[in-house]
Structures are given as structure tokens and as C-alpha cells.
Amino acid sequence: MEHSDMNVEQPRLGRRGTLVLLIVLGAFPPLTMDLYLPALPHMADTFGTSHAMINLTLGAYMVAFSVGMLFWGPLSERTGRKPILFTALAIYIISSLLCALSSSVEGLIAFRTVQGLAGGGVTVVGTSIVKDMFDGREREKVMATVMSLVIIAPMVAPVLGAFLLKVASWHAMFVVLALFACIAGVFVMLYRETVEEKSTAPILKSWNRLGVVLKNPHFAYLLLLFSLVPMCLTAFLGSAAYVYIDGFGMSEQTFSFIFAFNAVCAAFGPTLYLRLSRRLPVQSIILGCFLVVIVTGGMMLSVGGLSPWMFAALAAMTTIAVIIVRVPGANLLLDQQTKDTGSAAALIQFSGTMMGAAAVQIVSANAHDLIRNYGLLLMIIGTTCAMLWLIVRHRPFVTDVLPQNRAAE
Numbered sequence: 001m002e003h004s005d006m007n008v009e010q011p012r013l014g015r016r017g018t019l020v021l022l023i024v025l026g027a028f029p030p031l032t033m034d035l036y037l038p039a040l041p042h043m044a045d046t047f048g049t050s051h052a053m054i055n056l057t058l059g060a061y062m063v064a065f066s067v068g069m070l071f072w073g074p075l076s077e078r079t080g081r082k083p084i085l086f087t088a089l090a091i092y093i094i095s096s097l098l099c100a101l102s103s104s105v106e107g108l109i110a111f112r113t114v115q116g117l118a119g120g121g122v123t124v125v126g127t128s129i130v131k132d133m134f135d136g137r138e139r140e141k142v143m144a145t146v147m148s149l150v151i152i153a154p155m156v157a158p159v160l161g162a163f164l165l166k167v168a169s170w171h172a173m174f175v176v177l178a179l180f181a182c183i184a185g186v187f188v189m190l191y192r193e194t195v196e197e198k199s200t201a202p203i204l205k206s207w208n209r210l211g212v213v214l215k216n217p218h219f220a221y222l223l224l225l226f227s228l229v230p231m232c233l234t235a236f237l238g239s240a241a242y243v244y245i246d247g248f249g250m251s252e253q254t255f256s257f258i259f260a261f262n263a264v265c266a267a268f269g270p271t272l273y274l275r276l277s278r279r280l281p282v283q284s285i286i287l288g289c290f291l292v293v294i295v296t297g298g299m300m301l302s303v304g305g306l307s308p309w310m311f312a313a314l315a316a317m318t319t320i321a322v323i324i325v326r327v328p329g330a331n332l333l334l335d336q337q338t339k340d341t342g343s344a345a346a347l348i349q350f351s352g353t354m355m356g357a358a359a360v361q362i363v364s365a366n367a368h369d370l371i372r373n374y375g376l377l378l379m380i381i382g383t384t385c386a387m388l389w390l391i392v393r394h395r396p397f398v399t400d401v402l403p404q405n406r407a408a409e
Helices: 014-026 028-034 037-047 051-079 081-100 105-133 136-150 152-167 170-190 208-214 217-228 230-247 252-276 282-303 308-334 341-364 370-392 402-406
Strands: none
Touching: 014 028, 014 105, 014 136, 014 170, 028 051, 028 105, 028 152, 028 170, 037 051, 037 152, 037 170, 037 230, 037 252, 051 081, 051 105, 051 208, 051 230, 051 341, 081 105, 081 170, 105 136, 105 341, 136 252, 136 308, 152 170, 152 252, 208 217, 208 341, 217 230, 217 308, 217 341, 217 370, 230 252, 230 308, 230 341, 230 370, 252 308, 282 308, 282 370, 308 341, 341 370
16 A cells, blocks of 8 residues: 555654655765775775775675664664664764774774774664655655665765865765764754654564564565675775776776766666656566676676776666666565564665675675676676576565556656
């Protein structure tokens, strides 16, 4: 059943303010990841270390971010969303400032880990609030709107990062992240709690609900399937700076603009999905996106290294396909659970982020052939996802949900 109104009213934020809050919370992962991407090669030289070591500042953040979601998500069912947001934001601000003060790569990795633990709390609560407040097609519209606007963050972040690198240093980037978290805190102050019936179980048993959710076989299968998809995007994030700057000889500023082009393309993904889903079966849209990933992977292997523009075009096609799948994928997963929203959201975000962290390390393992590594990864992931989807796309736990998503707006 669809609802046009919010399930929990927000008297101080209103509908628009609520969307802004969700966008701000959703912007934390791309901002924290992408702001300092232009500085990665420079940081490797500054610290006198390898690309793989610098990439650990990405990988460590993503792993800690994933663990943080598993910690904070179930806990928010007992304490409510608002206390978790305030606590996570406070830790995020402090750890960001400590990152800015780091004088060694080991220290930076350590503080990025703490930053990731806090960032996980912010993100998982944002996803949980969407489930708290919206149902059915309305939730899908909100998710698409938030996702489209959140993509502004990776458009702006590398450009801002490249500018900061010119006028200051990479340290300033983490100060900016701390300031952004302060702004988020203002919106959280205006937010009205959306958990109307809090769990009364002992606090140490909050995390047992993760196991309860995973025992749902439909949720577990779809979780495996849709957790593989983000690998295609994060592998690009972890290799793009080295491909464009070290491989094609671009400046940090030029890299930031061509990276922003990828984000501009991604911004059309959610809107494109909503348009396509009015005319085509959602099952076919998802399968088509997996086929696009396979094809672009093959093209990346054959012509991806010819020019930065060819690489950018293929990466953009892949990104659009991945973003399109994220909207129905997340909604389908959330609809498998009527309870334990925080735990379900935590597992969805955790699995996708962990797989993404693995993709960054896989692609960067051989730094001398990043484009080939990326192309192979795309073909493997696209093929695996297509096969897994073909098995379940006509099963009741999928078809009973997806036809509702094609209702006329």
C-alpha cells in the first residue's frame, strides 16, 4: 500500500526540511570518501609510502564504517535515532580534527578508522529514518530524490578538494568535514524522533537482532546479490585518481572536473529509474543494468586505456547502471522486513560497504594495470549478479513487491 504522507510528522522540519536532513546524512559517505581523492597521489609522496598504503586510509574507513553501522543500527531501535545521531556526529567531528593533525600515515589510518565508526552511525540512522517515515512507492520516490541530490556531494567534493590542495593542504580537507558534521548537527536538533515504540530488550541483546534478520532467507539472498553491485562503483573511486593523474598525466584540478562528470551522470540514475519503471518491468530494468556492467567491463578491457575520455565514458555508463539498481534493490530489501529496521538497514549498508572496500583493494593490488583490473572486476560482478537475479526475479517475494513500484504517479 502506498502513502503520500509521512508516517511520522516533523513539525519543525516539515517535509522539505526532512528531505534536507536525509540528504545531509546521506552525503557523509561520498564527502568523506571523495573530498580528498585528488590528494591521494600527493599524500603518497608526502608520507613517502606506497599507493596501497595510502589506499588503506580509504579501506580502513570503509571497514570501520561498515562495523559502525552494525553497532549503531540495532542500538538505535532501543535508544531511538536522535541520541545515536548526536553521539556519532560528536565522535565524527573529533576524529576528523585528529585526522587533520596527523603527521604519519599510520596515525591517519587510525583516526580514519574512528571517523568511519562514527560515520556508520550517521548513515545507518539516515536509512532507518526513511523506512520509519515512508512506505511503498512513496519511499521509493524519497529514496530516489535523496539519492539524486546526495550525488551532488561527489560532484562538488573533488573540485573543493583540488581547490583546498592549491590554497592549503590535505589537512584542511578534514577540517571541512568537521564543519559539515556541525551543520548536520543543527538539522538533527530540529528532527523529531521517529521510533515510536522503542525496544525494551536489554541493551547487550540489541545486536542479537542482526542474526534474526539474517535468518530470513529471502533477505539474506537479496543481500548477497545487491551487496555485490557497489563493488563496481567503489573500485572506480579507489582507482580513478591514479588512472587519471598518474596514468593519463592529468592535473589534480582537471581530474576533479572529469570526476565530477561521472557524478553528474550518476545524478540521472534515480530519475531515469523512476521513468523507466513506469514503462518497463522492474525485473527487466535490473537485469538490463547487469548486462550494461558486463558490456562496459569488456569494453574497458579492450579500449578503456586508449584515452581518459574513453575511460570516463565507460565508467559513467557503469555508474549509471549501478545507481539505477540501488533504488529498487534497497527498497526490495527493506520490504523483506516488517520489524528490526535498524538491523536490516545496518546489514544492507554493512555488506555493500565491505564488498566495496574489498573491491578497492582488489583493483589496486596491481597498481601497474588498474584499467585491466577494473574491467575484469566489472565483467565478473555483472555476470554473477545477472545469474543470481535470473534465479529469483519471478519468485513471489520479489514479484509481490515490485509490481507495486510501477504504480502510476
